Amino acid sequence: MKHLLDFQGWTRAEVESLLDTARVMAEVLERPVKRVPALQGFTVATVFFEPSTRTRLSFELAARRMSADVVSFAAATSSLQKGESYKDTLLTLEAMGVDAYVIRADAAGVPHQATRWVRGAVINGGDGRRAHPTQALLDAYTLLEALGGLEGRKIAIVGDILHSRVARSNAELLPLLGAEVWGAGPPALLPQSLPGVRLTPRLDEALAEADAVMVLRLQKERMEAGLVNLEDYIAHYQVTEARLKKAKPEAPLLHPGPMNRDVELEGTLADSARSLVNRQVHNGVAVRMAVLYHLLVGRER
Amino acid sequence: MGDILIKNVMLVDALGERGPVDVLIGEGRILSLEGGEAQRVIEGKGRFLAPGFLDLHAHLREPGQEVKEDLATGLRAAVRGGYTDLVSMPNTNPPVDTPEAVRALRKKAQALGLARLYPAAALTQGQEGKTLTEAGLLKEAGAPLLTDDGRTNEDAGVLAAGLLGAAAFGLPVAVHAEDASLRRGGVMNDGPLADLLGLPGNPPEAEAARVARDLEVLRYALRRAQARPHLHVQHLSTRRALELVREAKRAGLPVTAEATPHHLTLTEEALRSFDPLFKVAPPLRTGEDVEALIEGLLDGTLDAIATDHAPHTQAEKEMDLLRAPFGIPSLEVAFPLLYTELYRKRGFPLKRLVELFTDGPRKVLGLPPLHLEVGAEASLVLLDPKERPVDPKAFASKARFSPWAGWVLEGWPVLTLVEGRIVHEALE
Numbered sequence: 001m002k003h004l005l006d007f008q009g010w011t012r013a014e015v016e017s018l019l020d021t022a023r024v025m026a027e028v029l030e031r032p033v034k035r036v037p038a039l040q041g042f043t044v045a046t047v048f049f050e051p052s053t054r055t056r057l058s059f060e061l062a063a064r065r066m067s068a069d070v071v072s073f074a075a076a077t078s079s080l081q082k083g084e085s086y087k088d089t090l091l092t093l094e095a096m097g098v099d100a101y102v103i104r105a106d107a108a109g110v111p112h113q114a115t116r117w118v119r120g121a122v123i124n125g126g127d128g129r130r131a132h133p134t135q136a137l138l139d140a141y142t143l144l145e146a147l148g149g150l151e152g153r154k155i156a157i158v159g160d161i162l163h164s165r166v167a168r169s170n171a172e173l174l175p176l177l178g179a180e181v182w183g184a185g186p187p188a189l190l191p192q193s194l195p196g197v198r199l200t201p202r203l204d205e206a207l208a209e210a211d212a213v214m215v216l217r218l219q220k221e222r223m224e225a226g227l228v229n230l231e232d233y234i235a236h237y238q239v240t241e242a243r244l245k246k247a248k249p250e251a252p253l254l255h256p257g258p259m260n261r262d263v264e265l266e267g268t269l270a271d272s273a274r275s276l277v278n279r280q281v282h283n284g285v286a287v288r289m290a291v292l293y294h295l296l297v298g299r300e301r
Numbered sequence: 302m303g304d305i306l307i308k309n310v311m312l313v314d315a316l317g318e319r320g321p322v323d324v325l326i327g328e329g330r331i332l333s334l335e336g337g338e339a340q341r342v343i344e345g346k347g348r349f350l351a352p353g354f355l356d357l358h359a360h361l362r363e364p365g366q367e368v369k370e371d372l373a374t375g376l377r378a379a380v381r382g383g384y385t386d387l388v389s390m391p392n393t394n395p396p397v398d399t400p401e402a403v404r405a406l407r408k409k410a411q412a413l414g415l416a417r418l419y420p421a422a423a424l425t426q427g428q429e430g431k432t433l434t435e436a437g438l439l440k441e442a443g444a445p446l447l448t449d450d451g452r453t454n455e456d457a458g459v460l461a462a463g464l465l466g467a468a469a470f471g472l473p474v475a476v477h478a479e480d481a482s483l484r485r486g487g488v489m490n491d492g493p494l495a496d497l498l499g500l501p502g503n504p505p506e507a508e509a510a511r512v513a514r515d516l517e518v519l520r521y522a523l524r525r526a527q528a529r530p531h532l533h534v535q536h537l538s539t540r541r542a543l544e545l546v547r548e549a550k551r552a553g554l555p556v557t558a559e560a561t562p563h564h565l566t567l568t569e570e571a572l573r574s575f576d577p578l579f580k581v582a583p584p585l586r587t588g589e590d591v592e593a594l595i596e597g598l599l600d601g602t603l604d605a606i607a608t609d610h611a612p613h614t615q616a617e618k619e620m621d622l623l624r625a626p627f628g629i630p631s632l633e634v635a636f637p638l639l640y641t642e643l644y645r646k647r648g649f650p651l652k653r654l655v656e657l658f659t660d661g662p663r664k665v666l667g668l669p670p671l672h673l674e675v676g677a678e679a680s681l682v683l684l685d686p687k688e689r690p691v692d693p694k695a696f697a698s699k700a701r702f703s704p705w706a707g708w709v710l711e712g713w714p715v716l717t718l719v720e721g722r723i724v725h726e727a728l729e
Contacts, residue, residue, distance in 0.1 A: 087619050107621030108499040109575025116576075128623070129499030168499055191496035 001298070003122040004291055005111050006131040007172035015140070015176050022141055022283070022290035028065065029286055039068035042296050045098040047073045047089065048125070050106040054257060054281070055125055055135075059102045062288035068296075071098065086110060087117050094118045100296055103127070108165075121295040129163050135256050136169035138287040140177060142280045143212055146252045151178035156206040156247070158239055159216030159264050160189040160228075161199065166256045167216060171196045182206040185216075185237060188227040203237055210247040214254040215239050215265045230263070240266040244274075252276045303327035303339040304721060307683065310345025312673045314352050315656035324350060326679045329720035333675060343716065343728065345683065352671040353385025353680035353717065354658040357475075357559055358450070358535060358607035359632060361387075361418075363406070365394025370612040370699050372406070376415035378610070378632040378698040380725035383658075383682035383714035387416045388666070391423045392451025398423035398434050400442035407443050415724050419445040419666070424463045424474060428452050433463055440470040445666045448475035450535060453511065455481060457518050464522035468530035471667060473557070475533040476515055478542065479583055483507035488622050490569040490584045498572060500622060503584050509541040516549045519556060533665055534558040536609050538583040540593035547602040557665045559607035560594045562635045566642050567704060577618050577625030578704050581611070595643065598657060599650075605662035608635050612700030630700035634691055636684070638705060640712030683716035 001014065028036055044063040046056050051074065063070045073089060090101065100121040103111045108130035114122045126132040140150070147153055155174055161167045161183040174181050175196040183190065183197045184206035190199050200206055207213065222228050244251065253265070253274045261267040269275065303325040311320040312334075323336030324345070361375035379387045389406065391397035397406065403420045410418035422444035426432045430449060439447065447467050454460045454476055467474050484507040489495050491502025512534060522530040537543055537558050546558045563581060568588050571579040579585060597603040611628025618625055631638075636658060643649035660670040671677060688711050693703040717725035 085616055085619060086621065087616075105621060107623040110621050112575040113577075113619070113621070127499075128621075131499070162496075165499060168497075191493075192491075193493045194496055 001294055003111070003115055004133050004295065005115070005122065005124045006133055006169065007136070007176065010176060012176050015173065018137065018290050018294055019141055019144065021293055022137070022287045025289035025293070026283070026286040028289070035065050035067060037067045038293055039063065039066035039296055042099045043069045043071065043097055044100045044102065044292060045071045045073060045093045046102045046125070047093065048104040049075050049086065049110065050104050050126070052104055052126065055104065058281070058284045059125065059288050062285050063292055065285065066289055066292060068292070071096070086113065090114055090118050094120065100292060123291060123295065126165055129165050129168065131169045132165040132256075133169050133173070134284070134288055134291055135166050136173040137291070138280055138284040139170055139214065139254055139256070140173055141283045141287050142254065142276050145279070145283070146276060147211055149178075150174060152180065153178070153211040154180045154182065154209060155212050155214060156182045156184060156210040157197070157214045157216065158184050158203065158206065158237065160218055160222060161185050161194065161197075161216070162189045162191050163219065163222065164216050168194070170214065182210070186228050186233065189222065203243065204246055207243060207246040210251055212252050212254065213239060213244065213247055217256065217258065218260060218264045234263060238264060238266060239269065241269060244269070250274065254280060257281070303332050303337055304341065305718075306336060306339035306342045307345040307350060308336070308342060310683070311349035313349050313651055313655050314672045315652065315660040315670060316672050317652045318349075321345070324673070326718065326721050329722075330679050331673065331675055331677045343683070348683055348685050348715070350673060351383070351655050351682050351684060352659045352673065353682050353719065354383045354636060355386040355662040355666070356384050356608050356610070356632065357388050357605050357662045357665060359387050359389055359610040360392070360612065360628065361389045362393060362612060368614055372410055372418070373413055374697055374699050375610070375612070375632070376410060376413055376418065378696060379416040380717045380719075381697050381714065381727075382632040382634070383636050383684065383717055384416050384632065385680040385682070385717060385719045385724075386419065388419045388421050388445050390450045391421050391448065392428060396423045396428045397421070398426050398428065400435070400438045403439060403442040403444050414722070417719060419443065421446050421448050421475070423447065424449045424454070425459060430454060430456050430459055433459065433466055436466045436472055437470045440472050444472070446473040446475050446533065448477070448535070450475060450477045453477055453479050453481045457514060460515065461518045461522055464519060464530040464532060465526050468522065468526040468528040471528070473531040473533045473665060475535050477535050478508055478511040478515055479503070480507045480511045483510060486623075487584065488580055489572045490586050492569070492587070494569050494572065498575070500572065503582070505539040505541060505586065505590070508539050508583055509545060512542040512545045516545060516554060516556065519549075519554055523555065529555050532556045536561045536564065536583060536607070537594065537597070537603065538564045538586050538590060540590050543593050543597045543602055547597070547600070550602060557604040558602065559605045559662070559665075560598065560603050561607060561609045562631045562638050563629045563704065565591060565594055565606070566638060571704065575622060577620060577622050578629070578702060580622055580625050580627055581629050582627040595649070599653065603657070604665050606635065606639060606657045607662065608632055610698075612698055614699075615702060618702060629704055630696070630698050630702070632698060633696050634703060634705055634710065636714065637710035637712040638708070640684070641710040645711060679718055679721040681718045682714045684712050685715045686711050687713070689713055
């Protein structure tokens with residue numbers, strides 16, 4: 001594995017190996033001194049062409065906990081429109097001796113494009129609607145922790161599937177681990193098709209006997225574009241205590257954040273014992289440590 | 302005594318293939334097909350000679366966007382591609398919407414002495430889709446057609462009035478047929494692949510819906526006009542829109558249509574690379590659409606292959622897929638590409654292929670056919686069957702990149718003549 005762009009072409013064994021490493025990293029994070037020298041001498045750059053605080057912090061913490069040097073580049077989308085180029089930014093970092101690039105962009109494909117320009121490892125930190133592979137890995141890790149295994153388990157993803165990179169990455173990853181993935185949302189927010197996912201506009205169908213439920217963020221711009229009416233969405237697609245009765249008892253809830261309380265998810269549920277949201281954030285660091293380790297050290301073995 | 306003698310060369314034009322013959326050229330004409338004395342003798346053995354190509358659709362970017370292309374680089378690219386005649390699109394900065402602007406472009410192009418330029422003029426002032434330009438004066442200045450290409454004609458009433466106005470002067474109105482409100486921000490063909498890649502889709506229905514509307518507008522103009530209007534549909538890309546044009550032609554509507562080299566040789570699968578090089582409007586479609594277009598070339602639904610040569614800077618094409626501009630440069634590869642992919646690989650009739658580069662587009666503009674006969678104008682292209690890979694770094698165009706880089710093609714133009722004058726030479 002040279003880059004982590006998405007899970008196209010990945011095998012179950014590769015995913016499991018990565019998750020095994022993440023478990024080792026999680027143990028490191030339980031120690032009083034949460035730092036190992038594994039990436040000493042390596043430099044990791046977080047290159048965020050689209051702002052995102054939590055993903056960037058998680059990656060930077062992951063890199064530092066393995067003793068890598070971290071540099072951070074944050075550009076507002078507007079500066080790109082002024083003519084600043086992705087390529088020049090990345091070549092500048094390359095000239096400074098960066099070994100791995102965590103790239104976030106609002107357009108699908110920017111991390112793929114970056115692999116044509118830099119020699120270092122590229123990690124997709126979220127690109128447009130396309131992919132958010134470390135989010136899916138931390139989701140899988142959290143689900144495995146909660147459910148024990150994913151073979152034959154029904155995972156329901158609810159909300160704006162069409163515009164969601166989290167949904168796309170989970171659609172690629174979870175079936176590799178044996179899960180049956182369902183996607184539910186209003187027709188205007190569903191793709192025509194998505195390999196690995198059974199799509200339905202009927203929320204009850206997706207929730208029925210689900211082993212876990214992943215709720216997606218509903219973005220304001222979808223309402224503004226006239227794709228969905230907020231009241232209608234809340235009335236028919238909000239994940240509530242009552243609707244969750246269709247799912248398996250105690251089926252855990254995941255959300256990639258940031259959350260719109262009482263829009264896509266009933267506020268009280270977010271604070272309930274079923275919510276794994278904080279666990280997801282916690283596991284994110286270990287998973288990202290594993291990804292950095294596999295890309296920077298693993299590939300030289 | 303002629304100027305040039307091309308010996309032992311096969312001839313191919315819309316009438317068919319014949320030869321080998323010895324073609325004597327002088328006084329800007331074909332003097333003889335049976336040889337004769339000439340100042341220069343060129344060996345044509347294994348090569349074939351065709352009438353010079355006419356491109357109905359190229360963006361040469363002058364005035365205003367010379368960083369992408371200018372008349373000199375664009376027209377040099379044209380002659381290297383075997384084109385002796387070329388229609389430039391008016392979506393420049395400012396748009397070409399006055400007789401003065403048309404005359405200025407023609408004058409400058411004439412001074413360059415490369416391919417002959419026919420500057421298309423805007424259908425509406427500033428290409429804003431509101432107020433019509435002066436069709437008659439533009440025609441007299443040398444505009445071959447009117448179009449708001451680069452933009453879509455959202456106002457059907459303006460298009461109808463434009464067709465009526467142009468009809469009086471025998472000018473075609475060319476349309477970029479996409480419903481902008483249905484297309485929205487689409488950057489690739491809408492469908493399962495766009496869903497998978499997470500890219501906003503431009504549905505094939507956006508093209509079909511607009512072609513259907515424009516054909517109804519044409520029906521209206523035909524009924525109302527005392528002269529015959531002419532609608533030309535640019536860069537058809539979908540099976541469904543092609544079927545609509547086929548039906549309209551059967552019903553006798555005065556409509557013509559073109560297809561581009563990229564829509565005939567590439568599909569949406571290219572977008573898996575996330576390379577904005579493949580971002581074009583209308584978008585690359587599916588294999589099924591490509592097959593339908595090739596059928597349309599054969600049965601006459603499509604009248605011409607037109608490049609839609611759309612140069613941009615390398616840096617612009619290295620932006621992301623949402624921000625990079627639409628367009629593919631192709632003047633220098635169009636003929637060898639289709640010669641190789643259609644004729645050599647699929648057995649598409651060579652005579653028809655050459656017609657789609659010559660008499661087909663000539664007829665769209667109302668020009669007489671050009672055949673390789675004694676007395677014919679010596680605007681010619683000599684084509685070489687030798688294989689050579691596409692090397693964008695060697696392009697004359699400022700856009701030195703290509704979706705076909707590295708493709709090994711045959712049928713490269715090695716000599717281009719405009720009225721007997723050599724404008725491109727790459728003989729070994």
